[in-house]
Amino acid sequence: MLKKRTDSFGRLLGRNEYQKNDGRYVFRYRNLTGETKYTYSWRLMDTDELPQGKRKCKSLREKEEEINSEKMWEAKGLKVTDRIVVSELVDNYLAFRINVKESTKAGYKTVRKLLNADEFGFRKIDRISVKDAKEWLMKLQAEGRGYSSIHAVRGVLRPAFQMAVEDGLLDRNPFDFIFEGVVFNDMKRIGALTALEEKWFLAFVHDDDHFKRHYDMFILLFETGIRISEMCGLSLNDVDFEQGFIEISKTLNRYGKRYVVSTTKTPSGFRRIPMSKNVRNSLGRIIRIRKKKVQKIQVEGIDDLVFIDGRGVPILPNMVEKYFQRCREKMKQATGRYIYVTPHVCRHTFCSKMVREGMNPKMLQYIMGHSKIETTLDCYTHIGYDQVAYEFAKIEKQQMPG
Numbered sequence: 001m002l003k004k005r006t007d008s009f010g011r012l013l014g015r016n017e018y019q020k021n022d023g024r025y026v027f028r029y030r031n032l033t034g035e036t037k038y039t040y041s042w043r044l045m046d047t048d049e050l051p052q053g054k055r056k057c058k059s060l061r062e063k064e065e066e067i068n069s070e071k072m073w074e075a076k077g078l079k080v081t082d083r084i085v086v087s088e089l090v091d092n093y094l095a096f097r098i099n100v101k102e103s104t105k106a107g108y109k110t111v112r113k114l115l116n117a118d119e120f121g122f123r124k125i126d127r128i129s130v131k132d133a134k135e136w137l138m139k140l141q142a143e144g145r146g147y148s149s150i151h152a153v154r155g156v157l158r159p160a161f162q163m164a165v166e167d168g169l170l171d172r173n174p175f176d177f178i179f180e181g182v183v184f185n186d187m188k189r190i191g192a193l194t195a196l197e198e199k200w201f202l203a204f205v206h207d208d209d210h211f212k213r214h215y216d217m218f219i220l221l222f223e224t225g226i227r228i229s230e231m232c233g234l235s236l237n238d239v240d241f242e243q244g245f246i247e248i249s250k251t252l253n254r255y256g257k258r259y260v261v262s263t264t265k266t267p268s269g270f271r272r273i274p275m276s277k278n279v280r281n282s283l284g285r286i287i288r289i290r291k292k293k294v295q296k297i298q299v300e301g302i303d304d305l306v307f308i309d310g311r312g313v314p315i316l317p318n319m320v321e322k323y324f325q326r327c328r329e330k331m332k333q334a335t336g337r338y339i340y341v342t343p344h345v346c347r348h349t350f351c352s353k354m355v356r357e358g359m360n361p362k363m364l365q366y367i368m369g370h371s372k373i374e375t376t377l378d379c380y381t382h383i384g385y386d387q388v389a390y391e392f393a394k395i396e397k398q399q400m401p402g
Contacts, residue, residue, distance in 0.1 A: 007044060017044075017060065023051060025060040029067055039063045069127055082169055086128065086157075087112070087121035093160035102260040103253060110149075111156045114140075125164055133157075133174040134182050147185045154179060192352035193341060198222060201339050204331045211330065214323050216282035217307070221343055223279050225350030225368055228317040228343035229253055230269070233261060236290070236304040239283055245272040246283075248369065252299065254316050259299040269369040317343070351376065 005013045008023065018026045027039050041060040042051050050056060058066075073083050084092070094108050115121030120136045140150050158175040165173050193201070202222070205215050220231060229251035238247045248271050251262050264270050275283065286306060295303050296312035307315040324342050332338040347368075354364050365376040 011044065013044075017064075019044075027060055027064050027067070029064075031071070039067065065127075066124075069124065073126060078169065083124055083126065085122050085124055087115040089125050089164055090115060090121075090156060090160045093156070093163050101262050102255050103262070106255050107152055108156065111153050114153065125161070126170060128161075128174045130172075130174045130177055134177065137183050141183050147183055150183050151179065191340075191345070192349040193339065193345060195353075197339050197341075198349060200337060201327075201331065201341055204335065205327055208327075208330065208334075211323075211327050214327070216286050217320070217323075218346070219278055219282040220286075221346035222350060223276050224273050225347045225354075226273065227251070227265065227269075227347065227369070228320055230264065230369075231343075232305075232307055232315055232317055232320070234306040235302060236287065236306060239287065239306065241275075241280065241284070244275050244280070246275060246279075247272050252305070252314060252316065259297065259314065261300045261302060264369060266369070266371040268366075268371040271366055271369055273367055 005018070007013055007019045007025070013019065016028045018028070020026060023042065025041050025044050029037055029039075031037055039060070041057050041063055042054045043049075043057070043059040045061050046059045048059060070080065070083065074080065090111065094112070097104075097108065100108075120132075123132075137150055137154060140153065141147070154175060158173065161170065161173045161175050164170045202215070202218060205211050205218055217231075220226070221228070224246065226246075226248060230248050233250040233252035234246070234248075238249065240247070248264060248269060251264060253260050253262070283306075290306055290308065293308055293310070294312050295305060295308050295314070297314060299305065299314055305314050309315055309319075320343055328339065328341060351364065351368055354367070355361075361373060361376060365373050368376055370376045
């Protein structure tokens with residue numbers, strides 16, 4: 001019976017594993033052509049400490065796994081040069097994603113940056129299991145990344161790995177699993193304001209010496225339901241007072257130092273929204289003040305943006321978000337009443353209000369610029385007790401005898 005070999009710590013060594021007199025570990029193997037090869041390491045396992053003064057290296061067992069994986073790769077008739085790492089796979093996938101919006105490109109850039117800074121991005125694609133993929137996403141959340149960010153990352157990695165499956169490089173897609181339940185959904189559910197909350201907030205803004213300058217802008221958001229990027233992209237010729245509508249045809253954002261005008265989020269985003277009396281009055285005031293200003297920054301040939309600041313600089317979505325944040329904070333400080341309101345909350349509030357007033361869902365879908373009716377219907381879920389009580393009382397009143 002052969003004597004079992006152990007290392008200097010008394011640990012059993014596997015087949016073709018040895019330890020030299022100087023402490024180095026050796027693994028002997030044959031490649032596919034039958035040639036004998038050797039690999040070395042100062043550590044047997046990845047939990048071993050590196051001897052003092054020695055260069056950092058993978059453990060012998062890690063190297064063995066890598067060798068066996070490479071042999072399996074070649075045994076399938078695949079080229080070693082195609083055995084790329086995760087970040088390379090993502091780069092290859094994104095090379096085909098050229099006709100996308102600037103916001104999508106910015107998201108791709110974030111994913112690339114994340115993979116290039118994380119060990120996961122440098123692992124070979126055939127070494128990623130479903131368990132590895134799930135654990136990495138959970139690790140991202142543990143490090144402080146939000147649910148929506150992780151969802152977006154997975155939204156790039158899943159099709160990238162699917163491309164590798166379709167090219168015959170992988171047998172299965174490690175990111176093809178049900179996302180819910182793997183990462184905890186910590187997103188704050190966006191709710192609509194009640195009629196009273198909307199009244200309180202707008203009354204505070206209207207009466208505040210500093211923030212009243214934003215009152216008409218806030219009215220536009222509350223009473224049209226347009227997206228913040230759509231509002232920032234409005235030009236003077238998009239407002240037709242004679243016919244009484246606002247035309248939504250583009251959005252404005254900035255990525256880095258570059259202003260970008262894009263088409264609406266979806267083809268359904270192109271629409272004309274009728275102006276209520278309040279919207280007509282607010283836009284009239286905004287445009288009268290706007291015509292006294294000069295737009296200093298021309299954006300892709302557009303020099304008649306409705307919303308520019310006192311310096312003549314286009315107002316951007318993140319700036320409007322800040323206006324709302326500061327209003328919320330000052331209102332709480334001044335009145336003790338905190339109302340969580342953002343441009344997107346305004347949009348949901350408008351949608352819920354139109355539902356409450358009995359607007360046909362398909363008409364509301366058009367006004368909101370939703371490509372799917374399900375998205376519009378989902379806004380109904382934000383209706384709270386006050387709205388239900390209102391509807392209940394209205395129905396009860398209609399049923400009362402003469």
